[in-house]
Amino acid sequence: MRQDAIAILGGTGDQGLGLALRFAKAGRPVVIGSRKLERAEEAAAKVRQEVPDGDVEGRTNEDAAARAPIVILSIPFEHFASTVKRIRDKLAEGQIVVSMGVPLATAIGDGAVRTVGIWQGSCAELVKTLVPDGVQVVSAFQNVSAHRLQHLAEEVECDVLVSGARAPRERVMALCALVPGLRAVDAGPLANARIVEQITALLIGLNVRYEVPEGLGIRIAGLPAGNSGA
Amino acid sequence: MRQDAIAILGGTGDQGLGLALRFAKAGRPVVIGSRKLERAEEAAAKVRQEVPDGDVEGRTNEDAAARAPIVILSIPFEHFASTVKRIRDKLAEGQIVVSMGVPLATAIGDGAVRTVGIWQGSCAELVKTLVPDGVQVVSAFQNVSAHRLQHLAEEVECDVLVSGARAPRERVMALCALVPGLRAVDAGPLANARIVEQITALLIGLNVRYEVPEGLGIRIAGLPAGNSGA
16 A cells, blocks of 8 residues: 555546546546446546546555545445445555545435435444444545536635544645645534535535536635644 | 614624624614613614714614514524514514524533534524514524624625525625625525524634634635625
């Protein structure tokens, strides 16, 4: 396992692919995971096309999960629990799993501007109940526009509200500095994912009402200058 | 009832007083409501001290509710339902009630960085079930710092996410233009108050972690220029 590698499960989807592009462009080794190996390899080839010197490989989700100290879950909410159950045996103590999940009501055939309730409180807290002891869970990146991530020439104007236990949270906050425009904001304990995940549904509604297909972001106003809390 | 008047129930509290100051300074007649008449009159006197030509009066909540087409509820969550029940007979068809309420867990003796669940979905939706037919309910102003509202010399850097039915929502959005720095954002139907109210608890946690006692705000990033949706 390379210590600077980042695994992105569901890296074939819009948001996961966007993060893969940005992290590869920043010079970090990226492992894209997918249920099917060939789809992961296709996504890796797409990233290399945009970032010719990028260090990117495609793997099955199970393989990808074992190949990086930080494993980002960028998968539709309805596949979250089953995916975590499928990779849990590959996870080892000290690894960090990052939940980008948002319980959009699309999971039950309703709209993306609403959410469903989760017994554990949030998608991130659901993940926390499923990973082995010693594996840390952090919530981040839910509010970042997939479209803006994929447009490498432009900055991504968005704050990333990162929540979880202090040490892993700070490691995930440091990843935000790899993407021009992103700013990490210390959103405290993992339970705050309950609020952060909901904001995505609000932003999706705003994207529609204001006709901004590229996707809006969120900024916390009034933070001390230069302070990303990391 | 003067058509340009704004009533603020709980206008003796920090946030309500801040809005009273700002609206008075913008030249709008303001009616401050409180449970006790003398406390309302004291608050009105405070506003006149800061805004000498302000048109401000203090009334009981019941009287204040009948004296303006827009009635803003700026009261602690634990007193919301009882206050609305007490004023409901004073409300008439066509009036707009604005809920600033946030179900902070302080209502049950827990902390302000968490919320309690509301059966109706949000404080604003709870209010909606209590007002007479024909009275409109709009959710707004929850995320605006009381401290920043009260400092008249400075702009209030914050977006106001306004939700409710279209016509009353647009009337409340127009109020935001009275306060320098505030920008109204069209947050769609009233049910979105479920998300907007939660953001206040998140901001309170951020105020503590980043040591910003003046209070942080929120901005939606990427909105079309000059577009407040009103």
